Amino acid sequence: xxxxxLAAALLGSGCAGAAPGPALTVxxxxxxxxxxxPLPAPEFAVSYRNSVYGTVAEERYHVRExxxxxxxxxxxxxxxxxxxxxxxxxPVRGAPSGDRRRWLAExxxxxxxxxxxxAATALGERTLHVPGHAPVPLPPLVTDGVTVVLDIEES
Numbered sequence: 723x724x725x726x727x728l729a730a731a732l733l734g735s736g737c738a739g740a741a742p743g744p745a746l747t748v749x750x751x752x753x754x755x756x757x758x759x760p761l762p763a764p765e766f767a768v769s770y771r772n773s774v775y776g777t778v779a780e781e782r783y784h785v786r787e788x789x790x791x792x793x794x795x796x797x798x799x800x801x802x803x804x805x806x807x808x809x810x811x812x813p814v815r816g817a818p819s820g821d822r823r824r825w826l827a828e829x830x831x832x833x834x835x836x837x838x839x840x841a842a843t844a845l846g847e848r849t850l851h852v853p854g855h856a857p858v859p860l861p862p863l864v865t866d867g868v869t870v871v872l873d874i875e876e877s
Contacts, residue, residue, distance in 0.1 A: 742877045744785060746852060748863060749871045751839075756863040756870065759852045760877075761785060767851040768840065768872070769822070772803050779803045780823055780851070783835075789874040792834040797823035822851065837873040 746766050748756045759766075764785035772779045782795040797817060798804050803825075804814045810827040817826050842848050842860035850858040850872075860870055 744789070744874055744876055746850065747873045747875050748850070748858075748860065749873065750864065751867050751869045751871065753871075757858060758875075759850060759855055759858060761852060761874070762854045765853065766791075767797075767822075769847075769849045769851060769857075771845070771847045772798070772800075772807060773846070774807055775800050775803050777803060778823070778847075779807075781829075785874055786834065789876070790834050790836055791838075791874055792832055793829050794832065796827050796829050797821070797825065799824050801825050835872075837871050839869050839871050841868045842870045843868050 744761045744764075746759045746761055748758075750756055765783065766785070767780050767782040769778055769780040771777070777798065777800040779799070780797040781793055782797060783791045784794045785791045796804055796808055796810065801814060801824075804810050804827045808827070809830060811830050812828050814825050814827045817823050840848060840860075842864045844861045846861075848860040850860065852858070864870060
């Protein structure tokens with residue numbers, strides 16, 4: 723196995739010969755590519771440790787045409803994160819068996835993004851979740867600053 727393929731398997735960053743298609747990219751604030759994760763389905767999530775409640779919450783996104791993506795669902799381990807922190811407008815429901823989180827809800831708004839800048843601090847434990855791939859913790863990828871930019875790119 724070539725070193726590039728091994729690195730791609732460990733970092734989720736693709737290599738020559740990778741299947742074409744959309745991928746979730748993570749870049750630093752200067753635009754340098756930190757990792758690239760192929761998207762086998764038009765969905766991904768970002769989990770983080772909520773600083774107010776100290777438990778894990780998750781924002782789930784759906785990829786749209788043209789490389790945009792929209793927030794479609796919120797999930798959390800603690801009910802209060804959804805009801806109080808996010809102040810979701812509708813009912814909170816229990817997550818189905820096998821879900822990473824315990825509770826699910828529709829967000830108040832459904833923003834759509836071309837790209838999304840987020841803080842990738844060790845305290846926040848931000849992690850990418852892409853179907854078919856191991857979770858990708860963001861803090862170890864950041865070497866300068868704390869901001870990373872998520873984008874959908876075609877290969």
